[in-house]
Amino acid sequence: MERGELGAVLAAAGVPDGYYRIEGVHEPVPTPPDFLFLRRADDGTWETGAYERGVYEVIARHPDEAAACAHLHHLLV
Numbered sequence: 001m002e003r004g005e006l007g008a009v010l011a012a013a014g015v016p017d018g019y020y021r022i023e024g025v026h027e028p029v030p031t032p033p034d035f036l037f038l039r040r041a042d043d044g045t046w047e048t049g050a051y052e053r054g055v056y057e058v059i060a061r062h063p064d065e066a067a068a069c070a071h072l073h074h075l076l077v
Helices: 003-012 065-076
Strands: 020-022 034-040 046-052 055-062
Touching: 003 020, 003 065, 020 065, 034 065, 046 065, 055 065
Parallel strands: 020 034
Antiparallel strands: 034 046, 046 055
């Protein structure tokens, strides 16, 4: 699964918009106070984690987009 598909799957599952942020696909405005995220790291890997009180905490690093998408899907559904 890639990011665009994940966004559609989460929306279809009824996951509220403010619960997650997917870099380049689903970036709620205004930024919620806390949410789960998926983003590309500076080294080209992918990260999933939690944002709370202005701090990003990486939960896991993934070798590719598909693995990161699967992990965020698991966390939210």
